[in-house]
Amino acid sequence: MSQSEATLKFEPLLVREEGPVLVVTINRPEALNALNEPVLIALESVLSWIGTEKASHLRAVILTGAGEKAFVAGADIKQFENFQPRDATAFARRGQELFQRIEKMNLPVIAAVNGFALGGGLELALACDFIYAAENAKFGLPECTLGIMPGYGGTVRLPRRVGPARAREMAFSGAMISAQEALQMGLVNRVLPQAQLLATAMETAMAIVNRAAPVAVGAIKESIHHGMQLNEEKAHELEARLFGDLFATLDAREGTRAFVEKRKPKFQGK
Numbered sequence: 507m508s509q510s511e512a513t514l515k516f517e518p519l520l521v522r523e524e525g526p527v528l529v530v531t532i533n534r535p536e537a538l539n540a541l542n543e544p545v546l547i548a549l550e551s552v553l554s555w556i557g558t559e560k561a562s563h564l565r566a567v568i569l570t571g572a573g574e575k576a577f578v579a580g581a582d583i584k585q586f587e588n589f590q591p592r593d594a595t596a597f598a599r600r601g602q603e604l605f606q607r608i609e610k611m612n613l614p615v616i617a618a619v620n621g622f623a624l625g626g627g628l629e630l631a632l633a634c635d636f637i638y639a640a641e642n643a644k645f646g647l648p649e650c651t652l653g654i655m656p657g658y659g660g661t662v663r664l665p666r667r668v669g670p671a672r673a674r675e676m677a678f679s680g681a682m683i684s685a686q687e688a689l690q691m692g693l694v695n696r697v698l699p700q701a702q703l704l705a706t707a708m709e710t711a712m713a714i715v716n717r718a719a720p721v722a723v724g725a726i727k728e729s730i731h732h733g734m735q736l737n738e739e740k741a742h743e744l745e746a747r748l749f750g751d752l753f754a755t756l757d758a759r760e761g762t763r764a765f766v767e768k769r770k771p772k773f774q775g776k
């Protein structure tokens with residue numbers, strides 16, 4: 507391990523800091539990294555930790571699954587057996603809230619999908635800012651084949667990402683699509699050989715970290731995320747407000763001054 511790497515304790519996740527990038531690996535390969543209670547609790551803890559002063563040096567997050575077979579094969583199906591409607595609603599709300607926290611986090615989050623991304627796994631990847639997929643990755647919403655439906659935002663985010671007709675086809679059939687099909691429909695940004703997946707996600711994360719002011723990335727993330735939920739007029743108003751707010755930051759002053767002085771800016775995230 508290099509000096510700039512540190513491993514943090516958030517079992518059953520593997521959480522590794524590589525300089526300013528946090529790599530979060532869901533580590534339950536024996537159950538294809540299915541989301542059970544301990545995984546959800548650990549994800550909630552990592553997100554809370556990212557919001558603290560101790561993590562203020564972080565600039566990007568990569569989310570992936572352990573092994574080469576699965577990113578996340580969904581919510582843990584075994585827990586559904588004795589669910590009553592009220593339990594199921596609470597289960598959905600809890601996962602939705604967790605995924606919304608990922609979406610609203612002011613750091614860029616890249617999903618590196620290294621295998622199956624099914625049900626809650628696809629929903630988790632969709633809550634990230636964008637997806638890179640390994641060539642063997644498979645995506646699907648198989649809930650209907652269990653007599654249930656997506657409950658962690660799949661019917662909300664997938665139609666917004668790929669259009670309602672493609673989302674219906676996937677969610678009605680429960681069929682899996684390949685990484686190449688996912689690329690064609692704009693669900694993933696890049697398809698890579700498995701061996702290059704994490705390194706490429708890291709390169710992109712570092713390109714963002716090295717070029718972009720953190721306050722700018724946070725504002726862009728909010729403008730796109732929030733703006734997608736507004737009509738165009740309101741979305742433009744939001745963009746103008748966020749654009750204005752950035753001029754109260756040190757980074758905006760530094761960025762424009764550095765350009766004029768023909769030097770590389772030194773951003774502080776303030």
Ligand code: COA
Binds near residue numbers: 538622
């Ligand atoms: N919840 C709980 N356990 C799961 C799981 C899930 N979502 N997905 C896989 N597993 C477990 C299997 O039960 C199996 O455990 P076991 O060895 O104790 O029997 C282990 O992971 C390996 O899975 P297996 O089914 O043997 O692998 P496979 O290569 O034959 O099939 C899948 C892979 C992904 C096609 C298959 O596991 C599957 O269909 N999983 C469920 C996907 C799903 O419906 N997700 C949505 C849930 S709402």
